[in-house]
Amino acid sequence: MKQRAGYLFMAPVALFLLVGFATPIFIVGWYSLIEPRTFELTSDLTLANYRAAFTEGYGGPFYWSILGAFATVATCALLAWPTAKMLHARAGRGAAIVTGLIAVPIFVSESVRLFGLSLFLMPGGGILAGSLKALFGVSIGTVLNTKIAVWLGLVYVHFPFMLFPLLLGVALIPQDRIDAARDLGASRWQVLREIELPLALPGLAIGALLTFVLCIGANAEAAILGGQAVTVVTRAIEQRFSYAQDWPMGAALTMLVTLVTALVVFPVLSRIDLNRLIRR
Amino acid sequence: MKKQLQALWLTVILVLLYVPILSVILASLANTRYMRFPHRNWSIGAYTDAFSQQETLVLHLVSLKVAALVTLLALVLATLGAMAFARYDWRGRSIYQKAVVLPIFFPQPVLGLALLLFFSALGITPSWKTAVFAHLVWILPIVTLVISIRLFGYDPAQEDAARDLGATRLQTLREVTLPHLAPGLISGGLFAFLLSWSNLPLSIFTTGADTTLPEWLFSRVATNYAPVVSAIAVIGTLASVLFGLVVLAALWMQRRAARQSSSASASISTA
Numbered sequence: 223m224k225q226r227a228g229y230l231f232m233a234p235v236a237l238f239l240l241v242g243f244a245t246p247i248f249i250v251g252w253y254s255l256i257e258p259r260t261f262e263l264t265s266d267l268t269l270a271n272y273r274a275a276f277t278e279g280y281g282g283p284f285y286w287s288i289l290g291a292f293a294t295v296a297t298c299a300l301l302a303w304p305t306a307k308m309l310h311a312r313a314g315r316g317a318a319i320v321t322g323l324i325a326v327p328i329f330v331s332e333s334v335r336l337f338g339l340s341l342f343l344m345p346g347g348g349i350l351a352g353s354l355k356a357l358f359g360v361s362i363g364t365v366l367n368t369k370i371a372v373w374l375g376l377v378y379v380h381f382p383f384m385l386f387p388l389l390l391g392v393a394l395i396p397q398d399r400i401d402a403a404r405d406l407g408a409s410r411w412q413v414l415r416e417i418e419l420p421l422a423l424p425g426l427a428i429g430a431l432l433t434f435v436l437c438i439g440a441n442a443e444a445a446i447l448g449g450q451a452v453t454v455v456t457r458a459i460e461q462r463f464s465y466a467q468d469w470p471m472g473a474a475l476t477m478l479v480t481l482v483t484a485l486v487v488f489p490v491l492s493r494i495d496l497n498r499l500i501r502r
Numbered sequence: 503m504k505k506q507l508q509a510l511w512l513t514v515i516l517v518l519l520y521v522p523i524l525s526v527i528l529a530s531l532a533n534t535r536y537m538r539f540p541h542r543n544w545s546i547g548a549y550t551d552a553f554s555q556q557e558t559l560v561l562h563l564v565s566l567k568v569a570a571l572v573t574l575l576a577l578v579l580a581t582l583g584a585m586a587f588a589r590y591d592w593r594g595r596s597i598y599q600k601a602v603v604l605p606i607f608f609p610q611p612v613l614g615l616a617l618l619l620f621f622s623a624l625g626i627t628p629s630w631k632t633a634v635f636a637h638l639v640w641i642l643p644i645v646t647l648v649i650s651i652r653l654f655g656y657d658p659a660q661e662d663a664a665r666d667l668g669a670t671r672l673q674t675l676r677e678v679t680l681p682h683l684a685p686g687l688i689s690g691g692l693f694a695f696l697l698s699w700s701n702l703p704l705s706i707f708t709t710g711a712d713t714t715l716p717e718w719l720f721s722r723v724a725t726n727y728a729p730v731v732s733a734i735a736v737i738g739t740l741a742s743v744l745f746g747l748v749v750l751a752a753l754w755m756q757r758r759a760a761r762q763s764s765s766a767s768a769s770i771s772t773a
Binding site: 225227228229230231232233234235236238239242243245246247249250253263301304305308309312320323324327329330331332333334335336337338339340341342344346347348349351352353356378381431432435436438439440441442445446456459460463469472473476479480483487491492496497 | 508511512516519520522524526540579592593594601605606607613615618623638639646700701715716717719720731732742746
């Protein structure tokens with residue numbers, strides 16, 4: 223009875239994701255194996271696109287996307303850890319309101335928020351530069367259209383995705399464990415390294431994973447804040463599909479991003495018990 | 503001292519999160535060709551311009567169509583999916599649980615591109631309808647998780663009790679299962695609507711000739727600045743905030759009603 227009910231209820235979702243998620247990836251995989259600059263799925267298969275991916279200067283976009291993802295994960299983790307600890311320690315109405323206020327921007331479109339950030343950072347008449355000039359007579363430059371602006375945008379957009387899983391993780395640390403360690407003479411650093419981090423690891427891992435994956439495909443940050451400063455991998459792929467009309471090449475690059483994602487996601491996801499993290 | 507420092511830290515985080523949103527609002531309050539803050543002439547001209555453009559309405563309608571349909575389909579499918587996720591313990595469940603969350607851990611623009619290729623391989627011309635499909639691939643897993651969290655706290659024995667007391671299958675569903683699930687359904691629906699309404703990376707590649715609000719904003723922001731762009735950004739965001747508030751109010755009223763009915767039944771049992 224339970225078996226049958228389980229299969230019955232999972233069927234629609236499983237079927238939908240099979241069609242809408244697995245099949246598209248399979249088709250991209252197929253496209254990546256046909257002759258460059260052709261559109262016929264029935265032609266002979268070749269690895270030419272993958273060879274070109276490694277020899278024709280796509281290293282840059284991959285490098286910047288992966289570097290940006292790592293830098294964002296690290297920055298978000300450093301910012302979110304103390305924030306999560308504080309919110310957990312102050313559990314109550316005030317903390318709930320602050321948590322809610324941090325969540326709201328997730329639901330405001332990325333284009334609006336990044337646009338806002340670019341208005342804020344704009345030189346001359348931007349919100350920050352203009353205000354400083356009017357109030358204090360100070361003229362400042364801008365980081366807009368640099369890699370730093372892209373990094374700021376990535377951190378800004380993805381901070382909540384690190385914070386919320388981390389909040390779940392921090393809630394897994396029993397306070398008495400920390401107190402006991404402190405009583406036994408452990409330093410702050412030891413408590414952090416030997417008690418808090420290992421216990422909160424499932425939350426930290428999910429947060430880091432989510433942030434990394436979202437960042438590796440991110441292109442709006444670079445487009446709105448980076449100007450011409452950096453070409454991210456999604457942009458490079460998009461150019462293959464649109465201007466270059468070389469779908470097999472774009473597909474091969476897409477498969478490589480999928481591969482990088484899978485190499486990061488599967489090891490982490492297989493070690494985490496989702497039931498434990500969300501069941502409460 | 504430590505407490506004040508912590509309060510300061512949290513305040514700074516909140517301010518930083520809201521400064522860009524505030525910047526859009528400030529920028530929208532002038533109708534000059536170039537952005538020169540602080541504005542010499544504050545005005546709501548950009549808003550009158552936005553409201554007088556047919557385009558504003560069309561953009562909102564496309565986004566609304568997509569988000570409403572995504573919400574409806576996601577709720578139906580995710581409720582079923584959540585039952586298999588959290589309610590029944592069956593062989594293969596742990597594999598299913600991990601497979602369902604995979605699309606969340608997949609870069610959205612890459613997913614959008616893959617779906618674009620998929621549609622064209624099938625000979626389907628992208629339009630707002632294909633965007634609904636694309637949004638669902640990413641949103642359905644999220645809504646399934648949200649409803650599952652609620653289902654984990656559910657005791658299936660209640661259903662057996664209702665059946666033993668003579669309730670039909672339909673009655674049990676309507677009067678026992680759904681009321682318990684209601685908060686999960688409401689927040690799941692809220693997630694689905696807002697995430698679809700604000701989605702950029704999937705829409706960019708899958709809407710074809712139709713344009714959603716975030717897409718339009720993205721294309722205008724990346725090319726040329728105009729105050730009307732800020733105004734439309736504010737209008738679109740306010741529309742979703744309004745929707746969120748209405749749903750949260752519904753959730754709050756539902757909770758209050760549940761509390762009252764449980765205290766009423768408690769008073770009956772004590773009487």
